[in-house]
Amino acid sequence: MMWHVLGILAAAYCGFALLLYFSQSRLVYYPETGRGIIATPERIGLPYEEIRLTTSDGVGLYGWFVPAARPRGTVLFLHGNAGNISHRLDSVRMFNRLGYNTLIFDYRGYGNSGGTPTEQGTYLDADAAWLFLTGQRQLPACRIVVFGESMGGAIAAQLASRQKPAALVIASGFTSVPDLAQHIYPYLPVKWLARIRYDTKEYLRKVSAPVLIAHSPQDEIIPYAHGQALFAAANPPKQFLELAGGHNDGFIFMREDWVGVLGDFLDKQTDAACVR
Numbered sequence: 001m002m003w004h005v006l007g008i009l010a011a012a013y014c015g016f017a018l019l020l021y022f023s024q025s026r027l028v029y030y031p032e033t034g035r036g037i038i039a040t041p042e043r044i045g046l047p048y049e050e051i052r053l054t055t056s057d058g059v060g061l062y063g064w065f066v067p068a069a070r071p072r073g074t075v076l077f078l079h080g081n082a083g084n085i086s087h088r089l090d091s092v093r094m095f096n097r098l099g100y101n102t103l104i105f106d107y108r109g110y111g112n113s114g115g116t117p118t119e120q121g122t123y124l125d126a127d128a129a130w131l132f133l134t135g136q137r138q139l140p141a142c143r144i145v146v147f148g149e150s151m152g153g154a155i156a157a158q159l160a161s162r163q164k165p166a167a168l169v170i171a172s173g174f175t176s177v178p179d180l181a182q183h184i185y186p187y188l189p190v191k192w193l194a195r196i197r198y199d200t201k202e203y204l205r206k207v208s209a210p211v212l213i214a215h216s217p218q219d220e221i222i223p224y225a226h227g228q229a230l231f232a233a234a235n236p237p238k239q240f241l242e243l244a245g246g247h248n249d250g251f252i253f254m255r256e257d258w259v260g261v262l263g264d265f266l267d268k269q270t271d272a273a274c275v276r
Contacts, residue, residue, distance in 0.1 A: 028151070028177065028196050029117040030082035031110045037086045041066050044093050053105060053128040061125055062112035063105025065137075066092050073143040073166060073270040074101040076129055078159075080150030080172075084111030091149075094253040098263045100145070105129055119196050126159045142166050142274040145266055146209075148173065149251065150222065153230075154198035161206035167269035168207055169262070171214045172247055174226045175201040175233075183223060201233045208235065210269045212262070214252055216243035239265055 041048040046066050053061040064085060075095045079088055085104045095102045107125045108115030115121065133139045146165045148156025153173025160168040174180045176199040204211065211234040215227025231240045241261050243252065252258045 025117070025196070028081060029109065031084075031107075031117060033082040035084065035111065037084060037111055039086050039089060040064070041089060041092055044089050046092065046096055051103070051105065051132065053125075053132055055108070055121075055124045055128045057121070057124055059108045059115040059121070059125070060113065061105050061108065061128060063103060063129070064092075066096060066102045066104070068096050068099050068101050070099060071101045072099040072267060073145060074103060074133060074139055075145045075147050075266075076126075076133060076156075076159075076165075077102055077104040078126060078146070078148040078152035078156045079104070079106075080152055086111070090253045091251065094259055094262075098259070098266060100266065103129055103133060119198060122155050123158050126155050130159060130163060140274065143270055145169060145270065147171070150174075150247070151198060154200040154203065157200045157203035157207060160209055161203045165209050166272075166274075167210045167212065167266065169212045169214070169265075170200070170230060171251055172216065172219060172222055172227070172243070173200055173213070173230055174198070174222045175229050180222060180226070201230060204230060204233045205235070210265075210272075211235070211238040212241060212265050213238070214241040214243055214258070214262075216245055216247075218245055219243075219247045221247035 041064060049065045051063040051065050053063060055061065077088065077091060079085065084106050088104060092102050092104060106113040107117055107122045109117040133144055134141055141164050144165045145167045146156045146160050147169045148154070149171045150173060153170035156168060156170060177196050213227055213231040213234065215224055217224040231238060241252070241258060243258060252262050
């Protein structure tokens with residue numbers, strides 16, 4: 001009888017592990033959460049240009065270029081794993097107030113972009129946005145800041161590890177998907193099962209640009225320890241900004257003092273980068 005029960009438990013355990021292995025994309029990407037575009041920068045009084053990007057593997061992406069009146073630089077904004085660009089208007093407004101253009105776009109499979117999200121695909125999506133800024137718009141890399149929130153922090157770090165932006169900012173980021181999954185499923189060998197990795201910490205070690213890491217101790221989705229580990233992995237010069245509140249209400253635009261820290265960091269790095 002005992003062996004029979006143990007056999008059932010072992011089968012259930014293996015079954016759940018297999019389910020986790022084959023359903024990883026559905027656990028990482030949430031493109032259907034608020035799929036429709038609910039607003040544009042026009043709603044918050046900002047002019048914008050609709051942007052159509054084409055990735056190196058032929059996927060069409062949709063985004064906005066939001067100009068500042070007298071731009072100090074440009075922010076390439078890489079959002080998290082749920083929702084779309086229309087849910088990030090507060091961030092767009094913040095960068096505009098700080099005097100920065102913003103290029104914000106949806107990854108493949110999100111919003112009005114085509115395709116289906118994959119890890120390698122999102123890296124190609126970021127490449128297409130970078131090439132749009134440095135190629136089509138002919139903006140100097142030393143005036144471009146790469147900003148990633150949550151999952152976008154991994155994509156931002158991967159891009160910054162291969163390019164030379166003025167700075168890299170990661171808000172509420174994780175060290176890697178396997179590390180985060182191990183925290184969520186401590187009873188499963190998820191580090192062996194993970195096919196999607198987004199190894200932010202490893203990418204950070206290869207980034208030569210100045211780095212700002214922002215994280216909240218109250219983040220209920222991505223533990224504060226991840227932010228601390230990312231800061232430890234980053235090369236100097238680097239800065240840490242402690243936020244407050246949960247994962248979805250701890251972003252930088254929520255408080256003026258946080259916005260001030262970010263603005264000072266961006267101005268310092270964009271000014272310095274073009275004379276280095």
